Amino acid sequence: xxxxxxAYEEMIKGLWRDNPVFVQVxxxxxxLAVTNSAINAVVMGLATFFVLxxxxxLVSSFKQWIPKQVRxxxxxxxxxxxxTVVDYSLLALVPAIHKELGAFIPLIVANxxxxxxxxxxxxxxxxxYAVMDAVGMSGGFxxxxxxxxxxxxxxxxxxxxxxxxxxxxxxxxxxxxLPPGGFLTLGLLLLFFNWFSERRKQFxxxxxxxxxxxxxxxxxxxx
Amino acid sequence: xxxxxxxFISTLLVNNFVLAYFLGLCPFLGVSGxxxxxxxxxxxxxxVLVVTALCAWILNxxxxxxxxxxxxxxxxxxxxxxxxxxxxxxxKLSPSLFKSLGIFLPLITTNCAxxxxxxxxxxxxxxxxxxxxxxxxxxxxxTLAMVLMAGIRQETEIMDVPxxxxxxAFNLIIAGILSMAFMGFAGLFSAA
Numbered sequence: 001x002x003x004x005x006x007a008y009e010e011m012i013k014g015l016w017r018d019n020p021v022f023v024q025v026x027x028x029x030x031x032l033a034v035t036n037s038a039i040n041a042v043v044m045g046l047a048t049f050f051v052l053x054x055x056x057x058l059v060s061s062f063k064q065w066i067p068k069q070v071r072x073x074x075x076x077x078x079x080x081x082x083x084t085v086v087d088y089s090l091l092a093l094v095p096a097i098h099k100e101l102g103a104f105i106p107l108i109v110a111n112x113x114x115x116x117x118x119x120x121x122x123x124x125x126x127x128x129y130a131v132m133d134a135v136g137m138s139g140g141f142x143x144x145x146x147x148x149x150x151x152x153x154x155x156x157x158x159x160x161x162x163x164x165x166x167x168x169x170x171x172x173x174x175x176x177x178l179p180p181g182g183f184l185t186l187g188l189l190l191l192f193f194n195w196f197s198e199r200r201k202q203f204x205x206x207x208x209x210x211x212x213x214x215x216x217x218x219x220x221x222x223x
Numbered sequence: 224x225x226x227x228x229x230x231f232i233s234t235l236l237v238n239n240f241v242l243a244y245f246l247g248l249c250p251f252l253g254v255s256g257x258x259x260x261x262x263x264x265x266x267x268x269x270x271v272l273v274v275t276a277l278c279a280w281i282l283n284x285x286x287x288x289x290x291x292x293x294x295x296x297x298x299x300x301x302x303x304x305x306x307x308x309x310x311x312x313x314x315k316l317s318p319s320l321f322k323s324l325g326i327f328l329p330l331i332t333t334n335c336a337x338x339x340x341x342x343x344x345x346x347x348x349x350x351x352x353x354x355x356x357x358x359x360x361x362x363x364x365x366t367l368a369m370v371l372m373a374g375i376r377q378e379t380e381i382m383d384v385p386x387x388x389x390x391x392a393f394n395l396i397i398a399g400i401l402s403m404a405f406m407g408f409a410g411l412f413s414a415a
Contacts, residue, residue, distance in 0.1 A: 025252070025391050028245070028248040028249065028252065029245050029246055029247075029248050029249075029335045031245075032245040032248070033244065033245040033246075073300070073303060076299050076300075076303065077296060077299070077300065080295050080296040080299050081296065083295060084292060084294075084295050084296065087295070088292065102346070103339060103342045103343055103346060106294075106295050106338070106342050107246075107335050107338060107339055107342070109295060109299055109338060110334075110335035110338050110339075111335075112249060175403070178406065179242060179243045179244075179245065179402045179406075180399045180400070180402040180403040180406065181399075182245065182399075183395050183396070183398045183399030183402055184395070184396060184399035186395050187391075187392045187393070187394075187395030187396035187398075187399060188392070188396070190391055190392035190395065191387065191388060191392040194387055194388075194390075194392060195387060198387065
């Protein structure tokens, strides 16, 4: 049972504590370029999920046969293979969204988060842990994409997933779906994330302090 | 000729690779602390971009018409080996240049601007000359953005910025404002 608990932890850590976007600041290019609507963000998230889980699985299964000197090139070739699969599948399944995402689907190859996970995690752990880690990391990436995409679509178009939210009198804040909006929104989200972590740290410190005081008081009472 | 000029100006300013297409953000946010290192990194990237444009054109014309599904894999492999090759030859030919670029050259392989350039040039069906001009414009735009960002960051270093904002969040907000300023160039062509 103990192994299951740690595998679960490997998955959970990617969602919030080691979130690839908010904490490690990786994979910025696709992050900003495709998040002008929530649906694009979801498709991008799913594509990254497939590529990351697939290549983590393959890298960790083949890890004892991969020579150390050429490992980076081999990881990139494995990743590029999965990205090609995703590219052609999206073209067949959702041609409209594939057209909108355009060159950014092939650019998943250059997402440093994916290569980073292979180098830092999948090449050193067993298949089970590598897959769990990949699921968590791409889940965290998806959360970040969705947060950014929803904020930008709500403010820039007044809709979410194409559903109109505010009625005809809403004046759309067009800059939010243009490139500057991406930079500004992500900057403010990071700021919010920092503020939240800081608050949490202070809160935990306060709790620890209170516990200590209580135990000291308890000792005194007993004495 | 007009066409080539248009491609150059448009990738340099209007469709700036960093500020409008979000390509090459890692070095843009990571290495832009010092003015002269970011300028040198910009020049090195421009060089690699031009070489990549040449390779992409050769691959597209002679190899990939037979196997289009291998495009992504072959681009990535070619870019990685070209960067490696350039690194080795610079090391041999000009050790002083290698010393000033050294750290950045291998980093350039993972710069998505390089792969992005090859893919964009293919999607738009550029020929050899157009591709080279496109690469020059993209490299110039990247250098321009890097230098502007480094200058602003050096200025804000001594300012009284709250500790909570410092770091990536602050850089992203600066980039947002820069990107907004660059949107002004979009009027350059509709007016003419």
